Amino acid sequence: MASRSPSQRNAHWFRSTVVYEVVPRSFRDANGDGVGDLAGVTEKLDYLADLGIGAIWLLPFYRSPWRDEGYDIADHYTVDPSLGTVADLDRLVHEAHARSIRVLGDLVTNHVSLEHPWFQEARRDRASPYRSWFLWSDTAKEFSRSRVIFRDFERANWTWDDVAGQYYFHRFYAFQPDLNYDSPEVHAEMLRVARFWLGHGLDGYRCDAVPYLYKREGTRCQSLPEVHRFFRELRAMMDAEFPGSVLVAEANQSVPETVPYFGDGHEFQMVMHFPLMPNLFLAWGEGDPRRVRHVLRATLPTPNGSAWAYFLRNHDEVTLEQTSDDEREMFLWLYGRDDRTVINGGIRRRLAPMLDGDDASVLFLTALVLSLPGTPFLYYGDEIGMGDRPDIADRDGVRTPMQWTSGPSGGFSTSTPDRLVRPPVIDPKYAPDARNVADQASRPGSLLSQVRRLIAWRKAHPAEAVGDDFSRSNGEGPGVLAFSRNGGSTRTLHIYNFSRDAASGSLRLPRALEPAVLEPGPGEASWTLAEGRLSYRIQGRSFAWFAASTGPK
Numbered sequence: 001m002a003s004r005s006p007s008q009r010n011a012h013w014f015r016s017t018v019v020y021e022v023v024p025r026s027f028r029d030a031n032g033d034g035v036g037d038l039a040g041v042t043e044k045l046d047y048l049a050d051l052g053i054g055a056i057w058l059l060p061f062y063r064s065p066w067r068d069e070g071y072d073i074a075d076h077y078t079v080d081p082s083l084g085t086v087a088d089l090d091r092l093v094h095e096a097h098a099r100s101i102r103v104l105g106d107l108v109t110n111h112v113s114l115e116h117p118w119f120q121e122a123r124r125d126r127a128s129p130y131r132s133w134f135l136w137s138d139t140a141k142e143f144s145r146s147r148v149i150f151r152d153f154e155r156a157n158w159t160w161d162d163v164a165g166q167y168y169f170h171r172f173y174a175f176q177p178d179l180n181y182d183s184p185e186v187h188a189e190m191l192r193v194a195r196f197w198l199g200h201g202l203d204g205y206r207c208d209a210v211p212y213l214y215k216r217e218g219t220r221c222q223s224l225p226e227v228h229r230f231f232r233e234l235r236a237m238m239d240a241e242f243p244g245s246v247l248v249a250e251a252n253q254s255v256p257e258t259v260p261y262f263g264d265g266h267e268f269q270m271v272m273h274f275p276l277m278p279n280l281f282l283a284w285g286e287g288d289p290r291r292v293r294h295v296l297r298a299t300l301p302t303p304n305g306s307a308w309a310y311f312l313r314n315h316d317e318v319t320l321e322q323t324s325d326d327e328r329e330m331f332l333w334l335y336g337r338d339d340r341t342v343i344n345g346g347i348r349r350r351l352a353p354m355l356d357g358d359d360a361s362v363l364f365l366t367a368l369v370l371s372l373p374g375t376p377f378l379y380y381g382d383e384i385g386m387g388d389r390p391d392i393a394d395r396d397g398v399r400t401p402m403q404w405t406s407g408p409s410g411g412f413s414t415s416t417p418d419r420l421v422r423p424p425v426i427d428p429k430y431a432p433d434a435r436n437v438a439d440q441a442s443r444p445g446s447l448l449s450q451v452r453r454l455i456a457w458r459k460a461h462p463a464e465a466v467g468d469d470f471s472r473s474n475g476e477g478p479g480v481l482a483f484s485r486n487g488g489s490t491r492t493l494h495i496y497n498f499s500r501d502a503a504s505g506s507l508r509l510p511r512a513l514e515p516a517v518l519e520p521g522p523g524e525a526s527w528t529l530a531e532g533r534l535s536y537r538i539q540g541r542s543f544a545w546f547a548a549s550t551g552p553k
């Protein structure tokens with residue numbers, strides 16, 4: 001049974017929340033079979049509530065042969081038995097809502113599993129009504145401009161099928177045949193799928209592989225007008241039938257191709273900020289925030305109540321598709337020196353190992369995504385600086401079991417490590433004995449405690465829009481990114497010194513706040529307030545947050 005969603009009471013909830021990405025098979029195993037499950041996620045909701053999380057994004061939980069972490073769906077209308085039952089999902093949603101946590105699902109519209117009955121029927125019989133649900137060819141010559149995304153694994157987007165006697169099209173793995181959106185039935189079916197889980201109380205979806213639904217000869221088969229029409233229709237349905245529910249776009253494209261997914265406020269409420277993500281790491285590595293400022297200037301503000309979805313890491317590799325050759329080279333030099341981690345032109349690493357396990361660096365970048373105008377998405381385990389397993393195939397090395405306690409299985413499961421869904425981290429620097437929730441929760445100086453403090457402060461000082469712009473006129477020294485955000489009667493001020501050298505500068509406060517009082521928040525800088533200006537001196541590689549409000553007149 002669906003519980004009444006808190007989203008119905010506040011359609012803009014997502015702009016002031018922090019989203020936490022959960023890989024259900026890797027988060028917590030409640031029944032001890034070695035595989036994480038939905039009941040396990042429910043068990044850990046108090047942890048998430050305490051961390052200050054306002055929404056979780058669950059990776060696919062539908063029936064699947066699990067060759068691509070559930071992005072190969074074999075039945076859209078049920079929970080995979082390894083994860084539990086539909087009743088478990090209902091319970092998770094109910095318990096999450098009881099703690100004011102929203103639940104987002106993953107809507108995988110572009111493709112299905114080779115094992116899906118729709119494809120099985122389609123391949124067997126040319127006369128099957130499902131034949132037209134997929135794309136077939138006798139020559140494999142069509143859509144030659146559509147790029148191969150998993151380029152380390154697939155050589156083409158067409159694969160020959162002996163059973164069908166034709167080639168079928170797939171944008172990702174060959175075991176993920178693409179659906180044909182020129183079929184009205186496919187179109188209608190996907191709206192049914194979306195309705196089904198919203199009916200079970202989900203608060204919206206992160207939409208997978210958004211740009212690729214439609215193919216047209218002579219184009220790159222991405223971000224076509226038809227794609228935008230489809231998602232506008234989906235959004236209109238959701239606005240009408242599930243008010244307050246949201247759509248988040250995974251559209252890994254350039255700035256001019258990504259921004260239109262906001263669709264003037266009528267398409268996605270949130271769009272993953274792929275153009276910014278690699279630049280955050282590059283700026284950190286170079287000690288110079290110029291490129292971050294540049295991307296933000298080009299992409300803010302977002303239209304009509306929408307928000308960028310900021311993220312540092314997720315369950316995939318750090319994709320470098322939106323970088324130039326020079327930038328990619330620099331990125332790989334900074335972060336990809338271990339050849340094993342390079343995949344599909346990007347790198348499969350978690351946040352902490354990218355930053356040499358340095359908590360202060362993790363905190364700096366986490367603070368930045370938590371303070372930018374938009375909605376931050378945190379990846380499970382990054383709040384405790386979890387490590388990865390470059391020796392495990394594909395992207396599974398960044399999806400290892402969550403580390404709740406010390407011990408070889410890290411409190412993820414009562415099963416022994418050799419029976420877990422994927423092997424836990426063993427590098428002593430990052431293994432459960434070195435990094436786990438129980439230990440960090442009990443230490444005020446730990447990474448987890450500091451991340452919790454950042455989130456709590458953010459919550460206590462809701463900011464609505466970009467205040468000042470991101471330019472030097474704010475008094476930034478070289479190496480410093482400083483900005484303020486408008487929270488109505490308060491302004492929040494955020495200073496990030498990317499460089500290794502200490503820096504000084506000043507930020508003008510809005511006249512409306514005068515006489516202003518300043519409340520220092522997380523981070524550290526020395527400061528004075530005089531004549532409407534905050535003057536600061538900040539150490540290298542440090543950040544500082546402040547809240548300014550009107551003092552007694």
Ligand code: NOJ
Nearest residue numbers: 068071172208209315316
């Ligand atoms: C994007 C997802 O994030 C990734 O994990 C998946 O492999 C592809 N889409 C294909 O569904």
